[in-house]
Every structure is written in C-alpha cells, then in structure tokens.
Amino acid sequence: MPKDRPATRIQKKNRAAILEAALEVFSAHGFRGATVDQIASEAGLSKPNLLYYFPSKEAIFTALLSELLDTWLDPLRALDPEGDPLEEMLAYVQRKLQMSQDFPRESRLFANEIVQGAPRMLEALSTDLKDLVEEKAAVIEGWMTAGRLKPSHPKHLIFSIWSLTQHYADFDVQVRTLMGSEDPFDAAPDFLDTFYRRMLTPA
Amino acid sequence: MPKDRPATRIQKKNRAAILEAALEVFSAHGFRGATVDQIASEAGLSKPNLLYYFPSKEAIFTALLSELLDTWLDPLRALDPEGDPLEEMLAYVQRKLQMSQDFPRESRLFANEIVQGAPRMLEALSTDLKDLVEEKAAVIEGWMTAGRLKPSHPKHLIFSIWSLTQHYADFDVQVRTLMGSEDPFDAAPDFLDTFYRRMLTPA
C-alpha cells in the first residue's frame, strides 16, 4: 500500500481503473458473486497488484459506494424549494430517469446491495440519505399544503419516483425482453411525465 | 436420488423443507451468495442428504423458480377483461401490493435474479411472462381506446405497477430506514390507490 504522500501518476491511473472494473463486476454479480480475480483482470492488473492498491475486496466495495453515493443523490439535492412545484417535480423525475439510462451499472450496484439488506450501506442510508429525504419531503409537503401540488404522501411519492425510474435500469433485461425491439427509454420520459402530471397537477 | 416411483412421505416432507429453506437463503443472498451448507442446515438436513434429493445447487434454484413463477403471475392473470376497467386495474395493484407484503422473499428472489441479468430465468421471461403481458396489455389498450381508461402506454403501465408494488418488498430495508417507526404498508395501499385513480380515471 502506497504511503500517504501525494498520489503518483500510476496510482491515479490504477485506482481509477480498479474502481471502474469493480463497478462493472460488482454491479453484474453483487458483492459475494464478484471475485477479486475478475476485478483485477477487468482492470488489467494481477490480483496481488490490485491488492497493493486496496487492502481487501471489502475496501474496494466501500470505496466504490462512497464515491458513487454522492453523485447518485444529486438529482434529489437539486430539487429547488424556490422553483415552480410541478415543474420541479417533473424535472426531478426526468433527471432521475436520465441517470438510469446513463448509469445503469450504478443503479444495479445499489439495487443489489439493498435487496440483500444493505449490510454495507445501512449507515449511509440512515444518515446522509435520511437527512436529505426528510428535508425534501418537508419541501414537498409545504408545496402540497399551499395547494401548489395535489396532496399526497411526500415520502411515498419520493419512493415512487425512485422505484419507477430505477426500474428501467435494474430490471433492464426483463423490460427489454417484454418490449421486444422497442427501446424502453424512447417512451419512458413521456410516460413518466404524463404519470406525474396527472398525479400532481393541482385542481 | 429417489427413483420415479410415487414419492414417499419422507420425500414430500424433505423436498418441501428444502425448497422453503432455499427460498429463505437464496432470497437473502442471491444464487452465488447462497451456500448448499446454509440451505441444508436451514432445512435441518446434512449437505449430502440434501444432495440426495436435488442433484445440485442449480437444480434447487431452478426448481424453486419454476414452482414460484406461476403463483407470482396470478395477480396479473386474474385481470378480468369483462370487469370494470378502473376497478380491475386498482384491484390488480392491490393484489400485487399484498403479494409484496405477504411474500417479500419471493419478490427479492426474482429481483436478485433479474438485476443480475436473469441468467437462469431468461427463457421463462421470454415465453410464459411475455405471452401473458402481451395478452393483458392488449386488454388494457382496448379499454383505453374505448375511452374507459385515460390513455397511456399499456406495457409501461404494467411495469409501473410491478415497480411500485415490488419496491416495498425489494427495497424494504431502505424504505423502513427512511420511514422510521411508521410501517410503510400502512399508507401504501391508499397511496397507490390514489396514484392510479388519478392516472387512469377517464375524463
């Protein structure tokens, strides 16, 4: 393991390659299903070489998680309390859907982990994520009591957005199998826009 | 492996115990993350004894999948083309939500498998499930063109129902973490009923 001196050119390159490879492998097989050898070979390194940069499989995984979680929550963070309520919500849905299209591996990585009880993420869930959700749920609740959105349960509403958008990434195989040649992402933006307009447009 | 004579009392009991144990373990850890030893001990058998009833880990898994898939699709099969469109759709949503509440392990079993590319389910998806979805999507489409449901994309609508209802089972840890002491299943039925009423009630 390199000392804590400033990272060298080679360190930067290899760490990045490892995390990219880890994303590929972990998202496809889950933590337990992924092997260090797989990740190393995907990154173009030998196994001992990979373990020179990260002390263990677990360390790679948690480094990857913490690197990605922030980005993953950006769309929700960007929900602007000062903006127009309906447009803010619809824009949030579209940002989240775009993430599913552009970063399906990240979505599946989290899905894998959470489905299995999130043993390595519980802390992040119950601190960072929980705070953010409380904050934004309050904003949405405010909009609803002000009559600027049709009333509903704010947290369930947020869950519904996660669920509907991430479904296209997490269940990609199923969705594509059932849609035949048609690309799910062609119709999804319109579908979700319509869905949430009907759900949220105040009377 | 027992011959193909009629199954004995002991065979029935042990096969059932194995499948129950397999559901518990596979749904919690995925195929790769589950071990035969875990399943055997959960079923109260030794590993060689378990392998006397099923020839391999893979065989247990596929037996489990095919046993459960049918039940899993029942709520959609029950969608009645002769019933009232809006009530049929809302009832389907509630049946599916009830399945998530009553059989979360089954939901997570499928989720695990599909997120990882459904390597052991693709055939079932592209035959049984695909046929069923085509059939029911056509029914829904018919209701929409007859003006009895607000128009929308039928397949995406079905996906949305799966997504929203299964989310409560598959992402249970996350949902519960973020809802604190409140039980998600208290508010979910109302939330989804409202959601799909707004979405589907014709003008």
Place this chain on the structure above:
DNA sequence: CTTGAGTTTGACCAGTTGGTCAAATCCGGT
C-alpha cells in the same frame, strides 16, 4: 547512472465450496 521509493509478480496458503461415495441406518410391507 545510481539510488531508493514505487510497483509488479509468481509462488504460496488456509478456508470455503459444490459435489461424491461407500458404508451405515431406517422403514414399511410380508
């Protein structure tokens, strides 16, 4: 070109895992 830190590797290890096998035990019908 030397030097010393940074990097890479082959050989290796202990624990786990899916699966096998022959021998032992159990059980229901006669």
Place this chain on the structure above:
DNA sequence: ACCGGATTTGACCAACTGGTCAAACTCAAG
C-alpha cells in the same frame, strides 16, 4: 423377525477464493 429399497452420514476431494510475502522490476530525481 426379516428383507430390500429408501434414507442418512462421515470422510473425502478438487476447484476456487481472499489474501500474503519476498523477490524482482521500474522509474523519476539527483
């Protein structure tokens, strides 16, 4: 009580897995 098939088990194996280590190699700065 006895028999033959059904059931169960302990011992075992080969493959795989995460991880270690000392030795070798590379590279940039002086």
